[in-house]
């Protein structure tokens with residue numbers, strides 16, 4: 001067996017409480033590595049594509065990687081992979097915390113959960129084996145309260161991943177939380193909730209060995225040193241929100257449900273402004289030497305981790321400039337276990353439906369922080385209008401009618417992140433073809449738009465190969481699993497990634513092999529989607545983006561014919 005792996009995954013049926021260790025061959029591990037790649041492969045083996053994602057038999061996979069547990073910076077990560085209840089397509093959410101290291105120490109390369117526990121339970125995996133314990137006292141509690149309660153019940157040596165009330169209520173974009181971080185997109189929290197599992201607690205002692213320990217130490221030191229350099233400085237200084245004002249200047253900051261790419265009050269949400277009026281601290285994911293996380297104080301209400309995506313989705317997208325309301329909304333999403341992008345996108349969509357007279361909820365107005373907070377609480381509990389919005393913007397649009405689907409900000413059902421597609425058209429292609437829907441983490445095509453390789457407001461077929469390159473690279477990073485914020489420090493990512501894998505596993509991996517591996521993983525996601533019922537009509541954007549130029553920037557215009565041409569060329573170059 002290769003170094004860095006345990007050579008098996010743990011398959012747990014929570015209906016019966018039984019668990020099996022199932023061997024993983026070196027061939028499978030080398031072909032899919034870990035994280036997203038391994039997770040997709042395991043789902044294909046289980047025939048998960050044709051199963052209702054909230055049915056007991058639907059598998060939910062926590063996949064680690066050979067790098068987890070090593071001193072390599074940003075490597076303490078895991079992927080949560082399942083069929084998405086929001087999109088009914090493949091979903092892989094990446095997350096970072098001690099849960100990755102401790103989960104792998106349970107002696108497996110992945111944990112697969114199937115079945116449905118008879119009552120709300122916590123799944124415990126430790127040296128004594130696998131067992132379920134009652135968790136009914138945690139019903140309705142926030143993610144943080146659940147984790148705190150379980151730590152005092154089980155002991156501080158356990159690492160815990162949990163769902164909040166949103167996961168219990170099967171909100172289709174509920175998250176799985178761990179140490180205040182989230183496996184955020186696509187509704188993996190609802191999948192765990194459908195299994196009656198409130199939390200998973202892991203503790204283990206089984207370490208993997210490294211093929212070349214001294215080389216690993218040297219490489220880790222070198223990577224850590226480089227991670228302090230200029231390529232990551234902006235994340236350290238201002239966090240992911242660093243680009244908010246730049247996006248606004250480029251007309252790429254989605255505003256009022258994508259009715260505009262500029263927000264007049266953007267300055268009030270900028271990290272520069274937030275930092276001048278509030279105290280903040282900086283944190284890192286475990287093993288990370290970059291530390292992009294900026295936690296802002298909310299006074300008596302504690303603190304909140306601020307990300308660009310949350311500021312855009314709960315701020316400009318909903319027209320809310322009251323920074324306190326936006327930060328509180330972000331914190332409330334964390335407590336309830338809600339994906340901020342999908343929550344903000346669905347609420348902003350509903351606000352526009354109210355504005356157009358398609359939805360009779362007069363309180364739900366653009367710009368109202370109170371309405372935003374009220375809507376989030378209703379979604380988390382599925383009360384009143386929240387029951388509709390808990391379904392996400394695509395399903396809500398089908399219920400509202402009036403051709404509102406044209407303005408629902410989603411692709412394949414996943415709400416669009418904070419990149420206006422008409423102003424960033426390589427990204428528009430990346431969104432349209434994304435296997436899990438509109439996604440800035442599975443396609444880094446916005447990087448191409450901000451380079452001199454394309455005219456971002458009028459991309460041509462030349463952009464396609466660049467979009468493919470970013471998607472392949474993301475698939476590789478998500479399978480190894482490394483933080484995307486490291487990408488700027490590599491001179492030749494594939495060569496260095498191959499070296500990393502060689503040092504950890506002992507395989508004679510080459511850069512060319514990894515390029516093929518990346519394509520194999522993208523292809524596996526595609527295969528999953530085909531089995532799940534994918535049709536070519538899904539690889540597109542909502543009509544809003546194809547019929548109307550950006551109001552303040554008429555040059556930012558994308559016709560349906562041009563997007564279709566880009567998508568067709570993408571499929572051709574993929575060989576699909």
Ligand code: SF4
Nearest residue numbers: 284285288290292483
């Ligand atoms: S750069 Fe940020 S997101 Fe990435 S591992 Fe470090 S703290 Fe986590």
